[in-house]
Amino acid sequence: MVPEKTSLRLITVAGPPSCGKTSVVLRTVESMQERNLKIGVVKFDCLTSEDQHRYNHAGIPVKKGLAGGLCPDHFFIANIEQALQWGIRSGFDLLIIESAGLCNRCSPHIRGVLAVCVIDQLSGVHTPRKIGPMLKSADVVVLTKGDIVSQAEREVFSFRVRQVNARAAVLPVNGLTGQGNLLLQKHFQNAPLVASLEDYKLRFTMPAALCSYCLGETRIGPDCQIGNVKTMDFS
Amino acid sequence: MTGTTILNQKVSFLVKERPYLLDFFTAMAITVPRNQTTLKEFLQSIPSSQLSEFSLNHQSLIDQCLDFIKQMEIFRLQPQQSITEITLKAGHDKNGNPEPNNVVLKVGEVVALVGPTGSGKSRLLADIECLAQKDTPSGRQVLIDGEAPDEKKRLSGDQQLVAQLSQNMNFVMDLTVGAFVRMHAESRLVPDIDFRIDQIFATAVELAGEPFTLETPVTALSGGQSRALMIADVACLSASPIVLIDEIENAGVDRRRALELLVKEEKMVLMATHDPLLALSADRRLVIGNGGIQAILTTSPEERRVISELLVIDKKLSGMRDLIRTGNRLSFSYFLG
Known part of the structure; x- marks a missing residue:
């Protein structure tokens, strides 16, 4: 009998909506599956997601978590340990946590867990500065959709990524053809093994919350703003 | 410090x-x-x-x-540690047949890639891009100046060997030509930015044949002008030693002039083309088929003589193109002259 697995290689993949996360993951794990590695995916999203069908179609076990009315970042972190344990029970070698729709203020990356950020080069050269912690705290930054923008813009884009995160590996990957995924595979395979996330820490704090709007308030006006509220200076 | x-x-x-x-x-x-x-x-x-x-x-x-x-x-x-030579150590095709020889690319050299769609040109390029170390389906190995790259450096993605120029590429930024080149130059941390802008602008206008200004928005450039600006920019500013040119035959630029420019700027040029004039302008042609390099053809002295004939035909064709463009009719007399 094969001894039961007690840990797996965990990877968080984050990036703005529609930047190509699912395509990059699919192209990258394809040939890893061919080498008989067992791979699972947990997809975190805000309201809806159809990406699980794409994973199912590729024969990759997938669980979907929708934050619905909750803050997607808090929802993510409250479920991550359970997700990991599901992955270990399922006997995966590799578990990929894909999260979209998290606001750019946040980052799902955890210390001691391989952190990947995907950004699309069509989104313009100012994007790297706007994305914030999920880029700044990543170990690997994947740049997609480079095949249709000029060489100059690609070079400016990766320079700006390095300005925000000087330590990360920066890898162009084409989500359609898979070109460039070999080096990403190597990063996946070298990801640290994790048995439990207890006592692990987020790389970046979640937003301070708990104002009345977190609790469902919809009316506008000073009387309705109770709790942790920050106001702008318009003087 | x-x-x-x-x-x-x-x-x-x-x-x-x-x-x-x-x-x-x-x-x-x-x-x-x-x-x-x-x-x-x-x-x-x-x-x-x-x-x-x-x-x-x-x-x-x-x-x-x-x-x-x-x-x-x-x-x-x-950029100061410039690369002078890339070696592509022979691998094998899809059936495991070994490739004939190692391919060494040197600065200032032009190599054409020929072979039908699906023959393995993208695979070859991908091998160079990821600095393959016998760990890709082709089994090829890439050496930089004769040495295997450091694995850590390879994984960092710091070394982007290939700059690409293809028909599918566009400018997505809303900037003037001048501001665009300035932004690229700044990101390359070069000291002489204004000089580079003038150099690239002058070169691009020459390649395009139709004038534009430094104040023209890049998104308003014609197809030929865009391609010309991309080529001039890659030649003068790109950090990558290899330039891959994908089907520029219809790009509306002076193709031979573009090649000369890239060679002068000490690039290694890889060119996917079936245009006879361009293919024969290359020093060698890699014949790609079934996922591997099937043959390496050095342009022969006879082929070099063919170029001068091709230039005559090419001139004729472009003359006819101009006639069509300017609303004229073509006649057989054109062939006789």
Whole structure:
């Protein structure tokens, strides 16, 4: 009998909506599956997601978590340990946590867990500065959709990524053809093994919350703003 | 230079020496003082409340700032260690048949890639891009100046060997030609920005044949003008030693002139083309089929003589093109003259 697995290689993949996360993951794990590695995916999203069908179609076990009315970042972190344990029970070698729709203020990356950020080069050269912690705290930054923008813009884009995160590996990957995924595979395979996330820490704090709007308030006006509220200076 | 030395230097001096430092603070919405403050004093004067928004404290800010300077310096010095030769050690095709020979690319050389769609041209390119070390389906190995690249460096993605020029590429930024080239030059950390802008602009106009100005928005350039600007920009500013040109035969630019320019700027040019004039302008042709290099053809003396005949035909064709463009009719007399 094969001894039961007690840990797996965990990877968080984050990036703005529609930047190509699912395509990059699919192209990258394809040939890893061919080498008989067992791979699972947990997809975190805000309201809806159809990406699980794409994973199912590729024969990759997938669980979907929708934050619905909750803050997607808090929802993510409250479920991550359970997700990991599901992955270990399922006997995966590799578990990929894909999260979209998290606001750019946040980052799902955890210390001691391989952190990947995907950004699309069509989104313009100012994007790297706007994305914030999920880029700044990543170990690997994947740049997609480079095949249709000029060489100059690609070079400016990766320079700006390095300005925000000087330590990360920066890898162009084409989500359609898979070109460039070999080096990403190597990063996946070298990801640290994790048995439990207890006592692990987020790389970046979640937003301070708990104002009345977190609790469902919809009316506008000073009387309705109770709790942790920050106001702008318009003087 | 050590971290301590940098920390004790004046901010105004540092910013003058390393303009990129401004970007570090701009990203955090912090204004840089222009007075006599040292970097250390300045960093420590930033209120903790402002830093906590970025999950930083004063120590981690200092670390990040020094780290940033270090990385930017590595980046700035990169072009000085220029690559003169890339070796592609022979692998095998899809059936495991070995490729005939190693291919060595040298600066200033033009190599054509020929073979039908699906023959393995993209695979070859992908091998070069990921610095294959016998770990891709082709089993090829890439050597830089005769040596296998350091695995850690390979995984960092720092070394982008291939710059690409293809018909599918567009400018997506809304900038004028001048501002566009300036932005690229700034990101390359070159010292002589204005000189580069003039050089690239003049070259691009020459290649395009139809004039435009530094104030023209890049998105308003015609197909030929865009391609010309991309070629001039890659030749003069790109960090990558290899330029891959994919089907520029219909790009509306002076193709032979474009090749000359890239060669002059010491690029290694790989060109996917079936245009006889372009293919014979190359020093060698790699014949790709079934996922591997099937043959390496050196352009023969006879083929070189064919070029002069092709140039006559090409001139005729472009003359006819001009007649069509200007609303004229073609006649058989054109062939006789």
